[in-house]
Amino acid sequence: MILRPGLRKGLLVLHISCSVGLLGTVAAFLLLAIYGVAGSDPQTLQATYLSMDVLARLLILPLVLASLVIGVVQSLLSGWGLFRHWWIVVKLVASIIVPIVLLFQMQGIRLIADAAASGLVLDSFGGARMSFIVHAGGGFVILLLPMILSVYKPRGLTHYGWRKQYEPAEGPLSKIR
């Protein structure tokens, strides 16, 4: 089933909005994570980690999942397919890695936010706070990859795509034969 052009463009707008919004939100999270390590004022640190928790739970996670689901639907319901072109396969893998890593980080983010909210001294969480910078920075770079691939769409069919391209077209006549 191939979507009508109007609907396809609507999905594309949604997909781009989620992906670009996600990139911006991860950049904001990264900035807060850096500020959380560099800053020293307890009240500012408290606000920083609470904001990071809210960003991660209410914006980054939903946007990651929405971007992934819409991307999959879009490629399946357009002529591109999900496994025919290398650039789509690489995008898919990158888009699956990001939510997995994020889910591993969520509890840690929550714990630091709780610790900050209850006025605990955060100095002893230095490793975890630094890990937020590393993971958010890595996530930002990984999220740039799908963006670049979507714009350049580098050539290259997968084995499956190659086979599909040269297979005789399946039509009503071929089914009768």
Next chain:
Amino acid sequence: MPELPSYPSTPRWVKMIGKVALALAGLAVLLMIGGGGQHGPWRHFSMRASTDVASPDAATQPPSTGGN
């Protein structure tokens, strides 16, 4: 049925991304081994499990000032 033309090799950019991904995965595995089989923020908290922050509930307790 006509024979398919032979598949050209996998594009160079895919191989390059694959090598970088493998290197990063290897690095993550090394870090996991170095961190005692754990990776992620929890390995930073496990050090403190016996002190004041063993669980999110414990995190709600005020820090001990040593003066009590």
